[in-house]
Amino acid sequence: MKTLDELILPDDLRYTRDHEWARIEGDLVRVGITDYAQDQLGDVVYVELPEPGQTLGRGEEFGTVESVKAVSELYLPVGGEIVEVNAGLSDAPQLVNESPYDRGWMVLVRPSDPAEIEGLLDAEAYREHLEGIA
Amino acid sequence: MARHTVLGQWHRRHGANPAEFAGYEMPLWYPAGARAEHLAVLAAVGVFDTSHMAVLRVSGPGAFGLLQHCHTRDLGALLPVGDPPRCTYGVFLDARGHVVDDAVVYGLSPDRFLVVVNAGMGPRVAAHLTAHAPGPGAVVEDLTDRLGKIDVQGPGAARLLEPLLADPDRAFRDLGWFRFRGHFDPRAPEAGQVQWRDGTPVLLSRTGYTGEFGFELYVEAHRAPAIWADLVEAGEGRGLLPCGLAARDSLRTGAVLPLAHQDLGGRPFVRNPWTHALPLGPGGTGYTKEFLGRAALEAAEDAAWTLPFAGFDPRKVPSGASVRSESGRALGTVLTCTTDMGIDRVEGRIVSVASPDRPAGFTPRGLCCGFVRVDEPLPPGARVELCHGRRSIPVEIVSDIRPDRTARLPIAAMRTRPSSAPSPEEPP
The missing domain is CATH 2.40.30.110 (Aminomethyltransferase beta-barrel domains)
Known part of the structure; x- marks a missing residue:
């Protein structure tokens, strides 16, 4: 298990207390789970993602990530339309472990209210949140 | 506060992801991850620290009678003791026919047996045996804290052990499935039969909880860290991985092996995939011996x-x-x-x-x-x-x-x- 010092928490991302990350890409937001989340879950064996085109609210469940240990729900950091999902995860769910911030991304969202992203944690605040639960 | 096995320091130093299990802090997986560990046991070899499991010694002139009354297998099959001796898997039932625990019984001699049960279950099984002794003359001792147990599982297990045993040809001779040889206690008469290359006496058992070829090794607790280190070192280049509880659980499930209290608890031990652990007669009908819980099993028609x-x-x-x-x-x-x-x-x-x-x-x-x-x-x-x-x-x-x-x-x-x-x- 990684110690807090070993966790990778990029400064250009925003985070939720449920361990999702969000990255602003133009007028879209890419979403995945954090290095902490994948380390806690262990080997990811299956990822269930929504159909593109659905619109979901902030904090709504958009899928599940299934590891050797447990099934965990995924919650959307910002509400909006799902414009794309990472189809590569169906054949290679281990990308969530190997590359949580890059090849292991989960959904791309067109936010209904771009201001919602300001309500998310920055890397420093998320690290403090992890210190609180460690 | 969870207890640690004698290998706890090694697990922490090697990045184990810990989980509490039956009062012990045990590795759930190591940095390679549970999938790699599971696959290593299918294709190469894995080592598991199972020192948390409980081991009882049942000895004395009443030992056979006690175990024959309480365990579901007909333990007459362990006697006379052969070369190598036999062990057998079954369960201890209460009067309702419910499982107290499952157990492998090792027959060392007509008055000396070892009983291996689940983690944390030593005191409860010892009390159950003592309470249901049909006669005098049996002593039940809990050896758990004096022993280390290491499972070496996978098709590469024998090849891994060959250079680590003092005399592998003798140790492995006719060592079929559910046979064992040697003893962990240097004072036991069998102690010389299987020795580590440094002379440590080992009880080497052709058993396991993965469904794959392999062994369970019992040694005195203070010897376990050196033996574990030897195994890991010898496994370099052979695909060996140390394996945690997650891989153990997924391997045993795929092999249709039960986890006692999750799969066997709270109901009569009938109509399940493990009724071969009952002393069924030819054709699977009728029991070949009396045992505690038998009447309840025979009455369990709506299970x-x-x-x-x-x-x-x-x-x-x-x-x-x-x-x-x-x-x-x-x-x-x-x-x-x-x-x-x-x-x-x-x-x-x-x-x-x-x-x-x-x-x-x-x-x-x-x-x-x-x-x-x-x-x-x-x-x-x-x-x-x-x-x-x-x-x-x-x-x-x-x-x-x-x-x-x-x-x-x-x-x-x-x-x-x-x-x-x-x-x-x-x-x-």
Whole structure:
């Protein structure tokens, strides 16, 4: 298990207390789970993602990530339309472990209210949140 | 505060992800991850610290009578003690026919037995045995804290051990499935029969909890760290991985082996995949001996059925989820549900990474599998749904889960120079 010092928490991302990350890409937001989340879950064996085109609210469940240990729900950091999902995860769910911030991304969202992203944690605040639960 | 085994320091130093299990802090997986550990046991070899398991010594002129009364197997099959001696798997039942614990009994002599039960269960099983002794003359001692136990599992297990044992030819001679040799106690008469290369006496048992070829090693606790380190070092370049509880659980489930209190608890021990642990007569009818709990089993005519299942993808549900028919009728509950990461469906049929007829480039996604308890005797091939919250997963009732397991292959075929072609051995 990684110690807090070993966790990778990029400064250009925003985070939720449920361990999702969000990255602003133009007028879209890419979403995945954090290095902490994948380390806690262990080997990811299956990822269930929504159909593109659905619109979901902030904090709504958009899928599940299934590891050797447990099934965990995924919650959307910002509400909006799902414009794309990472189809590569169906054949290679281990990308969530190997590359949580890059090849292991989960959904791309067109936010209904771009201001919602300001309500998310920055890397420093998320690290403090992890210190609180460690 | 959780206890640690004698190998706890090694686990922490090597990045184990810890979990509390039966009062012990144990590795759930190491940095390689549970999938790699599971696959290592199917293709190469894995080592497991199982020092948390409890070991009882039952000795004295009343020892055989006590165990024969309390354990479900006919222990007469362990006597007279052969070379190598035998051990056998069964359960201890209470008067209701419910499982107190499952146990492997080792017959060292007519008045000396070892009984291996689950982690944390030593005191309870010892009290159960003492309370139900049919006569005097049996002493039950809990040796758990004096012992280290290491499981070496996988097709490479014998080749890994060969250079580490003082006399592998003697240790392995005729060591079939559920046979053992040696003793961990240097004062025991059997102690010289299996020795580590440094002279440490070892009880070497051709058993395990993975369904794969391998051994369980029992040694005095203070010797376990050096033996573990020797195994890990010798395994470099052989695909060896230290394995945690997650891989242990997924491997045993794919091998249709129960976890005592999850799969066997709270009901009479009948109508399940493990009734070979009962002393059934020829043709599977009638019991060959009296034993505690027998009357309750014979009266259990309305008991539910415990059946293995396998799914079609890796998705799973928690223990306790409901089982429904395809039309939505409630049938029962899920006991164990995990993902065997070494198997997948190929045109509907389950194939393992160890199957000789697997397709080229076979890389399994894993299949959900486990046991359900249902109100009717569903046949293999029946489809049911496992339901939890919004999730509903279709699975199939099966008679077996992971194909092409290696546990029963003859030891001669698993050594450095195979002397015969593999063929399954008969259970003892």
